[in-house]
Amino acid sequence: MNLPAFRRRARAAGLAALFFFLSYPGHAALAPPEPVKLVVIVSVDGLSWPRLESYRPWYEAGFKRLLKEGRVETSCFYRHLNTETGPGHASLGTGAPPSVHGIVANRWFEANSNGVGLRRLYCTDQSDPSRVPGQPPLFYREVEKDGRLYVFGRRRALEIWEGTGEIGNQATTRIGEGPKGETLVLDGDDAVALYALHHSLPAVDLPPSGTIPGPANLRIATLGDRLMEESPGSRVVALSGKDRGAIFLAGRNPRHVVYWYDRETGRYVSSPAYDSDGIVGAAARDLVRQFNQTQAGNRLVGRFGTLWHPLPEPPSAAGLPRPEPNLARFQITDLGLGFDHNLALDPRGYFDAVYTTPFQDQLLTDLTLAVLADPALALGRRNVPDLLALSFSAHDVVSHTYGNESEEELDALRQLDRELGRLLTALDALAAAEPKGRVVLALSADHGFSPLPEVVRRNTGKRIGGRLQSADSGADTPYPNIQERLNRALSETLCLPKTSQPIYGIEGWIVAYDTSAFPVRTVEGPCGEAGRTVTVSDLDRVFPDIVKRLYGEEIEDVLLISQRARWPEDGPAVPFARNDFDAKRSGDAFLVPRNNVLMHWDPERGSGHGSHHDYDTHVPLVFWGAPFAAAESGETCAPYDLAPTLASVLSLRLPDATGLSHAPQR
Numbered sequence: 001m002n003l004p005a006f007r008r009r010a011r012a013a014g015l016a017a018l019f020f021f022l023s024y025p026g027h028a029a030l031a032p033p034e035p036v037k038l039v040v041i042v043s044v045d046g047l048s049w050p051r052l053e054s055y056r057p058w059y060e061a062g063f064k065r066l067l068k069e070g071r072v073e074t075s076c077f078y079r080h081l082n083t084e085t086g087p088g089h090a091s092l093g094t095g096a097p098p099s100v101h102g103i104v105a106n107r108w109f110e111a112n113s114n115g116v117g118l119r120r121l122y123c124t125d126q127s128d129p130s131r132v133p134g135q136p137p138l139f140y141r142e143v144e145k146d147g148r149l150y151v152f153g154r155r156r157a158l159e160i161w162e163g164t165g166e167i168g169n170q171a172t173t174r175i176g177e178g179p180k181g182e183t184l185v186l187d188g189d190d191a192v193a194l195y196a197l198h199h200s201l202p203a204v205d206l207p208p209s210g211t212i213p214g215p216a217n218l219r220i221a222t223l224g225d226r227l228m229e230e231s232p233g234s235r236v237v238a239l240s241g242k243d244r245g246a247i248f249l250a251g252r253n254p255r256h257v258v259y260w261y262d263r264e265t266g267r268y269v270s271s272p273a274y275d276s277d278g279i280v281g282a283a284a285r286d287l288v289r290q291f292n293q294t295q296a297g298n299r300l301v302g303r304f305g306t307l308w309h310p311l312p313e314p315p316s317a318a319g320l321p322r323p324e325p326n327l328a329r330f331q332i333t334d335l336g337l338g339f340d341h342n343l344a345l346d347p348r349g350y351f352d353a354v355y356t357t358p359f360q361d362q363l364l365t366d367l368t369l370a371v372l373a374d375p376a377l378a379l380g381r382r383n384v385p386d387l388l389a390l391s392f393s394a395h396d397v398v399s400h401t402y403g404n405e406s407e408e409e410l411d412a413l414r415q416l417d418r419e420l421g422r423l424l425t426a427l428d429a430l431a432a433a434e435p436k437g438r439v440v441l442a443l444s445a446d447h448g449f450s451p452l453p454e455v456v457r458r459n460t461g462k463r464i465g466g467r468l469q470s471a472d473s474g475a476d477t478p479y480p481n482i483q484e485r486l487n488r489a490l491s492e493t494l495c496l497p498k499t500s501q502p503i504y505g506i507e508g509w510i511v512a513y514d515t516s517a518f519p520v521r522t523v524e525g526p527c528g529e530a531g532r533t534v535t536v537s538d539l540d541r542v543f544p545d546i547v548k549r550l551y552g553e554e555i556e557d558v559l560l561i562s563q564r565a566r567w568p569e570d571g572p573a574v575p576f577a578r579n580d581f582d583a584k585r586s587g588d589a590f591l592v593p594r595n596n597v598l599m600h601w602d603p604e605r606g607s608g609h610g611s612h613h614d615y616d617t618h619v620p621l622v623f624w625g626a627p628f629a630a631a632e633s634g635e636t637c638a639p640y641d642l643a644p645t646l647a648s649v650l651s652l653r654l655p656d657a658t659g660l661s662h663a664p665q666r
């Protein structure tokens with residue numbers, strides 16, 4: 001056979017095959033697909049689809065590739081109220097809304113375990129297994145070393161410190177100053193309280209039962225949990241700037257590797273809720289310790305300096321979409337206003353400042369690349385699939401501080417674009433390495449972001465939207481917050497004693513009454529003689545009208561939990577409230593905010609999210625890597641679809657998920 005003829009035939013055969021695949025795309029799947037080596041979840045905290053889309057011409061690296069090479073869903077909406085970080089990450093991790101996974105807000109109110117009264121709970125709070133609830137810890141140890149006094153309330157923390165010198169490896173570390181001016185390093189709140197006790201200092205309230213960060217509030221399994229159930233040799237690693245970003249993307253299995261940035265020490269930390277003694281846990285612990293020593297913690301200032309300087313503009317920047325000008329009046333001033341921002345100004349210290357800039361995304365990518373390169377963890381390099389979950393937090397913090405329409409936000413996205421470019425390059429290399437296998441990535445966000453209400457007014461010339469001062473703002477401003485005003489009005493209307501506080505708390509759009517304080521007797525006043533009984537149903541009777549009278553411009557409806565069966569099905573927020581409802585965690589009422597109304601601790605600066613409006617619910621959903629072909633789809637979908645889609649890629653079932661798979665049928 002002469003060579004040219006062979007070449008011709010080969011080319012013809014190639015063309016025929018190409019034609020065959022173009023004509024019958026379904027048949028392409030007949031070739032056995034390579035196994036999946038690694039599934040990657042990327043969450044960009046607070047990134048709406050319209051925002052990502054609007055800056056498309058700016059991207060040069062990761063976002064550019066994902067939008068061009070991935071399957072891009074452009075109409076993907078959350079359908080729950082309280083679009084916050086905890087609920088959103090739990091939804092991405094599990095494929096279900098808060099009514100199913102239980103993480104109804106970043107904080108909520110729950111009955112105490114003894115049934116008396118309520119307590120405010122952070123979404124990752126769980127009881128410390130080493131503590132007997134209500135009892136002070138039995139363990140206490142002080143150790144002096146290098147002019148510092150180390151104080152331990154947990155034996156395990158002491159053991160880790162003795163073995164590794166690591167105290168920042170627990171999320172609970174506190175730094176203090178002793179009576180003689182010495183530096184105190186305390187391993188948690190128990191240590192703080194016991195130190196006070198042992199040194200006859202003014203008593204510090206001992207937490208009723210020690211809490212640690214962990215996934216215990218999650219009611220259903222995540223994708224990572226199901227992967228480990230079906231494939232015990234698989235590994236799940238979750239990394240984030242925030243504990244709730246990492247914990248809820250990972251899930252409940254204690255063998256997951258879960259680390260996040262600690263704003264007090266500038267290091268990545270984990271929790272005793274996750275096992276750092278097993279083979280995988282110990283490998284991760286050694287890697288993160290090394291990383292903390294060489295690239296984080298005290299190394300940060302040497303690496304990043306004290307100025308946040310924006311990326312230079314590309315030469316062809318003319319005509320690119322621009323952020324809103326002149327926002328200084330509406331921005332939080334902690335790092336100064338306008339570029340360059342000065343990290344040395346942060347009143348909470350340098351490590352906190354790093355958290356409020358794109359440097360934290362760079363650091364997270366550095367850690368991620370170290371994890372991917374680690375031979376002991378060997379992610380995506382064995383004969384079983386692994387899961388890597390990443391939550392990049394800088395975009396959210398920057399949007400909170402400077403506004404989602406600010407030049408700082410654009411810079412955070414451009415810098416993240418670069419970091420995602422580095423990540424994709426590493427994933428390309430991993431996919432090409434032996435053993436052969438695919439890498440599949442899904443990108444989404446935990447929520448979008450509210451525009452600055454003042455900018456909406458400025459641009460529309462209309463008096464719409466506004467700000468409500470959240471209940472946690474009390475100490476920071478002289479203005480009464482929403483909870484104080486509502487409590488005053490409820491007490492007046494129902495003739496309650498002046499000191500009564502019928503509302504226990506407001507978190508997100510959840511209102512919880514202090515039900516344990518009821519029934520209450522009236523005092524003399526417009527209601528007539530003193531001594532009449534006021535019950536919780538009386539609160540329900542007057543509360544919606546009081547909200548309407550005081551906040552009619554900002555709040556369009558009150559959905560009482562007691563009336564849940566009768567909520568109007570055509571109420572625009574009702575499906576969102578139902579999808580956020582949990583009988584033990586939703587308190588007594590949902591407030592329904594009007595468009596462009598922000599609940600925020602600062603009365604005039606900064607931005608946020610949490611509503612059921614499109615700007616908070618419309619997020620990206622992108623799938624990258626085979627079996628997903630490059631395409632853009634405008635069909636309505638939800639971020640609850642992310643986990644079921646990846647589950648289908650891994651041939652797993654998520655029995656509790658409500659989302660739908662977007663993976664092509666084989």
Ligand SMILES: [Zn+2]
Pocket residue numbers: 045046084085086088396446447
């Ligand atoms: Zn968030």
